[in-house]
Amino acid sequence: MTSSGTAPATGGIARRIGRFFHAEEVPYSLALARIALPIVLLVDIVPRWPVARELFSTDGAPAQLSIMYGQGRMLPEFPGGVAVALFALLCFFLATSAAGWFTRVSLAGATLLYFYFNMLDSISMMTKYSVIATHGLFLLTLSECGSVWSLDALRERARRAAAGGPALGRRSLSSPIWPRRLMQILIGTVYFGAAVTKMHTPAFFSGDQLTYWLITQVNSWNPLGDYMTMYPALLVLFAYVTIVWELLFLFLAWRGWARVVMLSLGVMFHVGTMLLLGLYIFPLVCFSLYFAFADEPHMRTFRVSLRRMGRKGGLGLRRFARFGANAAPGGASRRRLPAPAAFAFAVAGVALGATELEYWIDPYGSRQEGGPPALAEISPERARELLAPSPAIRDQDLVFSFQLGTTMFGSQLVGLRDEFRHGETMLAQVKFNPPHGDLWIECNLHDGDGHAIDEVGQVVPRESLRSNWYFPIDRGLDPGKYSLVLKNAGREIERRPFRIVGDGPSRSLLNAN
Amino acid sequence: MKRWIVHGVIAGYLFALGGGVFAHALKFKHDAHPAMYFLVWDMFCGWAAYSTRIHIIGEGESGQFYELAPAPWGEFKPFGRLGRRHYDVAGVHAPRIALNCLAHTRHEPMARIFVVEEAWAKKHNLPDEIWAVHSAEAKPERPYSYFQVLKVAEPDGTLAVCSCNWLNKQVERCVADNPRLRADPHRGKPLFAPRAGPLTAGRGMPLHFDDPLALTPPGALLGN
Numbered sequence: 048m049t050s051s052g053t054a055p056a057t058g059g060i061a062r063r064i065g066r067f068f069h070a071e072e073v074p075y076s077l078a079l080a081r082i083a084l085p086i087v088l089l090v091d092i093v094p095r096w097p098v099a100r101e102l103f104s105t106d107g108a109p110a111q112l113s114i115m116y117g118q119g120r121m122l123p124e125f126p127g128g129v130a131v132a133l134f135a136l137l138c139f140f141l142a143t144s145a146a147g148w149f150t151r152v153s154l155a156g157a158t159l160l161y162f163y164f165n166m167l168d169s170i171s172m173m174t175k176y177s178v179i180a181t182h183g184l185f186l187l188t189l190s191e192c193g194s195v196w197s198l199d200a201l202r203e204r205a206r207r208a209a210a211g212g213p214a215l216g217r218r219s220l221s222s223p224i225w226p227r228r229l230m231q232i233l234i235g236t237v238y239f240g241a242a243v244t245k246m247h248t249p250a251f252f253s254g255d256q257l258t259y260w261l262i263t264q265v266n267s268w269n270p271l272g273d274y275m276t277m278y279p280a281l282l283v284l285f286a287y288v289t290i291v292w293e294l295l296f297l298f299l300a301w302r303g304w305a306r307v308v309m310l311s312l313g314v315m316f317h318v319g320t321m322l323l324l325g326l327y328i329f330p331l332v333c334f335s336l337y338f339a340f341a342d343e344p345h346m347r348t349f350r351v352s353l354r355r356m357g358r359k360g361g362l363g364l365r366r367f368a369r370f371g372a373n374a375a376p377g378g379a380s381r382r383r384l385p386a387p388a389a390f391a392f393a394v395a396g397v398a399l400g401a402t403e404l405e406y407w408i409d410p411y412g413s414r415q416e417g418g419p420p421a422l423a424e425i426s427p428e429r430a431r432e433l434l435a436p437s438p439a440i441r442d443q444d445l446v447f448s449f450q451l452g453t454t455m456f457g458s459q460l461v462g463l464r465d466e467f468r469h470g471e472t473m474l475a476q477v478k479f480n481p482p483h484g485d486l487w488i489e490c491n492l493h494d495g496d497g498h499a500i501d502e503v504g505q506v507v508p509r510e511s512l513r514s515n516w517y518f519p520i521d522r523g524l525d526p527g528k529y530s531l532v533l534k535n536a537g538r539e540i541e542r543r544p545f546r547i548v549g550d551g552p553s554r555s556l557l558n559a560n
Numbered sequence: 561m562k563r564w565i566v567h568g569v570i571a572g573y574l575f576a577l578g579g580g581v582f583a584h585a586l587k588f589k590h591d592a593h594p595a596m597y598f599l600v601w602d603m604f605c606g607w608a609a610y611s612t613r614i615h616i617i618g619e620g621e622s623g624q625f626y627e628l629a630p631a632p633w634g635e636f637k638p639f640g641r642l643g644r645r646h647y648d649v650a651g652v653h654a655p656r657i658a659l660n661c662l663a664h665t666r667h668e669p670m671a672r673i674f675v676v677e678e679a680w681a682k683k684h685n686l687p688d689e690i691w692a693v694h695s696a697e698a699k700p701e702r703p704y705s706y707f708q709v710l711k712v713a714e715p716d717g718t719l720a721v722c723s724c725n726w727l728n729k730q731v732e733r734c735v736a737d738n739p740r741l742r743a744d745p746h747r748g749k750p751l752f753a754p755r756a757g758p759l760t761a762g763r764g765m766p767l768h769f770d771d772p773l774a775l776t777p778p779g780a781l782l783g784n
Contacts, residue, residue, distance in 0.1 A: 068570055098636045101660065102644075108660035110653035113594045121594065166594065170647040171638035175603045182598070189569065225566060229573055236577045240601025243585045248605065256607040262685045263611065265647070267640035273690050325640060411664040412633050420632035422667045425617055430625035433615055433676045437706045440730060444681040444704065447609065448694035463693070480609035480681055482727065484734040509734055543696045 068228055071221040075346035076338045077192035080230070081150070083335035084183050085141035085157065091328045092141070092164075095172065096134055096401070100410055103167045104130035112169035122166050128402045133160060135401030136394065144187070147197020149390050154188040176329035182233050183336050190226035202386060230339035235297030238313075242293035245286070253458055254282035255478075255512055258447075261323055269325030283457035289316060300340060310340060440483070442540045447478040449533055449541050458513070467520045469549035475516040475531055485509050487536055490516045495528035520547055608727055611685060614645045614710075615676040616658045620668040628658040628673065632665060650725060651675040651710040655717050662715070672720070675711040679726045680704060 101107035106127035113121035125133065140157035143149060162181050165173040193199045204215060250256040258279060261272040275282065292312045300309035314337075317330030341349070413419045452474050453462040460476040467473045475490055485508050492501040507514050516531075530544040580599025583590040590600050616629040629635065635643035648654055654675040662670060683694065684703030691699040708726035713719050724732075736742055 069566075095636070095638075102636065108653065108657040110648065110656070112597060115652060116591060116594045116597075118594065170653055171636060171644040173597070175601065178598050223566070225570055229570065232574065233577065236581060237601050240581050240584055241603055243581065244602045244605050248607075250607065256604070259607050259609055259682055260604060262682050264685050265639065265642060273686055276686065277690060277693050410633060411631075413664055419664055419666050422618070422626040422628070422661070422665050423632060425625040425627055427625070430617065430619075433617060433678075433707050434674065434709060435707060437708050437726060437729065439733060440706070441704060443697075446695075447681075447683050449696070450694065480683070482731045482734050484737045541695060541697050 068223070068225040070224045072224050072227075072343040073195060073217055073220045073346075074190060074192050074222055074227070075195055075343065075350065076341040077187060077190045077227055077230075078147075078194075078196040079338040079341070079346075080183065080335055081147065081154070081187050081190075081192040082145050082196065083338065084180060084187070084332065085145040087328060087331040087335055088161070088180055089138060089141050089145075090331075091177075092134075092161075092172075093138055096131070096138060097405070097408060097410060099131045099134035100127040100405065102171065103134060103164055106130075109167045110170045112166050112173055115169055122163065124167065128405075131405045132398040132402045134164060135397050137161060137164060139394065139397040143390075143393075144184075147193045147199050149386075150193025150197055150199050151188060152390070154184060154192075158184040158188050174329070176326075176332045179233070179237060179336070180332045183230065183332070186226050186230045186233070191222035192226075194220050194222065227339050230336055231300070232297070234333070234336055234339070235300060238293040238296040242290050245290050245293070250512070251290075252283070252286050253512070254279045254286060257282045257286065264325075266325035267327050269321075269323055271322040272324065275323055279459040280456040280461045283459060285319075288312075292316065306340060310337060313337065442535045442538055445479055445483050445486070445535060446533070446540055447480050449475070449477050449531075449543050451475050451531070451543060451545055455515070460515075465543075465545040467545065467547055469520055469522055469524075469526075469547070471520050473518040473520055473545070475518065475543070476513055477516075477533060478513045479507065479511070481512060483507075483509060488514055489532075489534040489537075490514075491532045491534065492518065493530045493532050493542075497530075499532075520549075522549065525549075609682055610679040610706075610727060611682050612646075612649060612726070613642075613678045614648060614651055614654060615674075615678060616645060616654050616661075617674050617676065618658065618662065618667075618670045618715075619672045619674070621671050622668055624668070626667060628661045629654070631661040651677065655711060655713045655719070658713070659717050670715040673711075673713040673715065674709055675713070677708045677710050677726050679706045679708070 095102060103109055103124070104127040105124045107130075109124055111120050111122060111124075113119060124130075137157060137160035140153045140160065143153040144157050158181065161177070161184060165177050165181065194203075200215075207214065245251045248256055258276050261269070261275050292309070296309050296313070299305035313333070317326075317333055320326040321330055409415065411419065450460055450463055451465060451467075452460040453464065453467075453471060455461070455474065460474055477488065477490070479486075485506065487504055488507050489502060489504040491499050491503065494500050503516065505514060505516075524547050526547050526549045528544065528546055530542050532539060533541045533543070576599055580596065580601070582588070583592075583596065584600040584602060590596055590602075614629075616627075618626045618628045620626060629645045630643055635645070637643055638647065645654060645657055648657075655673060658673045658675075680703040683691070684700070686694065686699075688699055706726055708723065708729060709721065710723055710725060711719060712721035723729075
């Protein structure tokens with residue numbers, strides 16, 4: 048057997064594929080993924096436990112994904128208490144997966160329950176990151192990720208020490224690499240699929256799609272989202288870099304500098320989605336799975352550094368291991384429960400405790416004094432506002448922005464300004480909010496007193512999201528204040544003032560097209 | 561034997577991942593089954609220029625209107641600042657949310673349940689200083705909201721009206737704003753409809769709220 052990190056690229060194609068999937072290694076990298084992924088998921092799902100009755104039970108309002116596919120309720124829905132207990136067990140299994148206590152059972156339980164609850168709540172739990180996480184948990188279940196850096200490993204070490212057997216060596220800790228390979232391929236496929244999605248979305252390459260996502264406000268806090276709408280040309284650039292990276296990841300992220308570049312771009316991309324789009328769990332799920340790209344030699348180096356740090360800090364894993372080894376054998380151990388029984392008791396305790404706790408929390412307030420709460424009334428005015436027929440879209444809402452500048456980059460206006468010199472060409476760009484009908488738009492030049500000195504119009508077909516207007520600033524325009532007036536079918540929408548600076552007055556005709 | 565099982569798992573998993581990409585790229589059976597949601601990577605596949613919110617209200621037999629979401633005990637906010645109902649962008653699950661609220665509250669007998677969509681141009685979400693970069697006009701204090709009744713349900717959840725969302729309604733309006741196009745559907749039309757298609761469902765026949773006919777196609781509407 049060869050180590051994953053040192054497999055030579057020789058031999059026939061079948062042998063090379065065999066080595067690719069069946070080389071053996073100590074699964075340190077998957078152990079890290081096993082620790083990180085459940086912790087990330089716990090951050091996401093623990094806040095859902097108090098509302099588990101409402102989200103996942105017959106005593107609430109589940110929103111099964113299968114309904115969205117026109118297939119009715121495919122999965123069984125359980126009564127409130129059962130759903131609460133099962134959701135608590137999901138949290139428990141994720142915690143024991145991270146700790147590596149009965150790792151495979153914990154991961155299998157976590158995978159099954161996480162899948163079930165996601166399917167049950169398509170509007171507030173099921174997302175693409177939860178799908179990726181489900182794949183991750185499934186692959187970890189198939190792996191031997193609990194053989195290192197886990198409570199199971201400590202127990203095994205203690206058991207061997209008690210029996211006077213040899214310590215576990217690299218050979219006995221090694222396992223086939225294929226679960227890690229599948230995880231790597233999963234990540235590459237996710238990015239490849241995301242690139243296909245972008246190819247299906249022409250507005251992605253013009254920056255329009257991203258612009259609107261930046262200001263959507265349906266995800267968490269996105270501190271840079273609004274500000275990036277001021278730099279649409281940068282969004283166009285990001286769009287091309289992103290799609291190239293997503294397409295190449297699956298093919299280049301395997302070794303050498305290409306892997307470093309692909310993973311670094313991945314980290315930058317996901318940090319970008321945090322700051323720009325307000326996605327936090329999605330990047331953390333992906334980062335957890337990125338550990339799959341660490342080969343065993345990298346992990347050995349990491350392990351040595353960890354030990355050194357541990358020795359300095361007095362919190363070494365060895366000491367922890369020694370604690371396990373000393374505690375297991377001897378008289379004390381005879382008074383302890385066997386580990387499987389302890390695990391089973393913990394499962395039962397968590398389920399019962401969670402059910403009891405939720406009963407006391409009384410999420411619907413139905414046992415409060417006075418009985419169930421009363422509904423809040425709505426004023427007749429508010430009801431009329433909500434139920435009135437919708438009017439046609441107002442002219443003001445047709446336009447997203449109306450800006451002046453000097454240069455185009457990727458069909459976006461850059462070099463925004465409101466002062467122009469003689470000899471320059473002023474560009475005006477109007478961006479339209481879809482949907483809109485076929486429009487007759489005028490962009491008229493008015494002088495400082497509000498008199499129209501040039502009127503230009505063009506048809507903006509319904510599929511068009513912008514119209515551009517070119518105004519050569521020649522000496523026919525005296526230095527001073529002007530404004531461009533935007534009109535739809537003769538109705539004024541917006542007025543953009545600007546200033547011309549120059550040497551002095553002279554007369555000629557202004558051209559705009 | 562074990563090795564062959566492993567080979568089977570590897571091949572099966574790779575086939576499933578590849579099949580998902582194939583189905584997605586060629587739009588072939590990509591929405592045929594809920595399992596496809598686990599294989600199709602269509603994050604941020606859609607976008608809109610309007611922000612939308614969902615309101616769920618009930619009309620009592622007295623004519624008084626009540627708020628059914630958020631419920632009196634509060635509302636779960638799964639991804640940040642917005643309540644759970646707002647992520648049900650097509651209002652598919654809203655009637656069940658309403659029924660759950662009614663089941664756990666004191667109230668007079670209900671006559672109807674309304675699911676209403678509110679929409680406003682996303683540019684109003686911009687802070688003032690960034691609005692000023694996009695437009696020379698002053699930003700209004702409140703965005704102008706458009707409303708559209710998506711669903712009307714009986715108190716037992718039976719759907720009486722099922723309408724398309726506000727955005728699709730506007731697209732329809734834009735297309736229909738053409739006299740020739742408006743006249744064309746009426747040319748050569750028989751006096752009696754040969755069959756009642758899905759378009760008549762919701763008006764002609766009652767549907768329950770999770771009936772497939774009452775649905776909009778699936779997709780990663782939230783983007784994530």
